[in-house]
Amino acid sequence: MAKVLIVYASRAGSTKKIGELIAEGIRISGHEASVVKVNEIKKETDLDGYDALVLGSATYHGDMIQGMKTLLFLAEKANLEGKAGGAFGAFGWSGEAPGRIFDTMENIFKMEMVSGPLRLKSASLGGGVQMAQDYGKEIANKM
Numbered sequence: 001m002a003k004v005l006i007v008y009a010s011r012a013g014s015t016k017k018i019g020e021l022i023a024e025g026i027r028i029s030g031h032e033a034s035v036v037k038v039n040e041i042k043k044e045t046d047l048d049g050y051d052a053l054v055l056g057s058a059t060y061h062g063d064m065i066q067g068m069k070t071l072l073f074l075a076e077k078a079n080l081e082g083k084a085g086g087a088f089g090a091f092g093w094s095g096e097a098p099g100r101i102f103d104t105m106e107n108i109f110k111m112e113m114v115s116g117p118l119r120l121k122s123a124s125l126g127g128g129v130q131m132a133q134d135y136g137k138e139i140a141n142k143m
Contacts, residue, residue, distance in 0.1 A: 001030060001032055002032070002051035002143045003032045003033075003049065004033045004051065004054060004084075004139060004140075005036070005047065005050040005053050006023055006055075007019075007037075007040075007054070007055050007056070008035065008036075008055075008057070009056070009057040009058065009064065009065035009067045009071075010037075010065075011058050012058070014058065014120075015089050016035075018056060018088050018089070019035050019056050019088065021128075022056075022135050025133035025135060025136020025137040026136040026139060028133065028136070029137050029140030030140070031143070038057075038067040038068055038071050039067055041071055041074065044074055044075065045078075047075060048078070051083065051084065052083055052139055053080060053105070053111070055068065055072075055085075055087050055101050056068075056089045056098065057089045059089060059096050059097040060097075062094050062096055064089070064097035068101065072101070072104050076108065078109075081109065081111065082111070083111050084111070084139055085105045085106075085111035085114070085139075086114045086117070086135060086138070086142075087102035087113075088117060089101070089118075089119060090120055090121065091119060091121060098119050099119075101117065102116065102117040114139055115138065118131065120132065
């Protein structure tokens with residue numbers, strides 16, 4: 001059984017909910033998933049011991065939340081090359097954060113990313129629950 005770490009930065013709770021639904025998809029696929037808030041990761045070794053990493057941030061004023069930016073700099077020191085990865089986030093207007101996180105994970109960390117970032121206005125709108133769970137299953141298949 002593989003282990004996945006899902007780290008989120010959320011202002012209103014929507015990104016957290018999406019992360020929890022991604023975790024459900026991973027668990028449905030028979031793997032372990034831990035969901036933690038970005039400020040719980042203090043050092044790069046907190047990312048050790050996982051087969052996949054999934055990062056999510058809400059988009060706020062066209063950018064990711066500062067805690068996620070800090071985590072991305074910290075994660076550069078972790079050995080993530082070749083691990084499975086995904087990126088997600090909630091947004092109101094523009095939704096750039098998940099794409100920026102995804103690009104960093106793919107191009108800087110050299111991770112094996114799923115087909116693209118998951119961007120949802122809300123997990124409860126337009127089939128969001130199913131989309132988030134399916135994203136978790138896609139991550140599970142990537143491991």
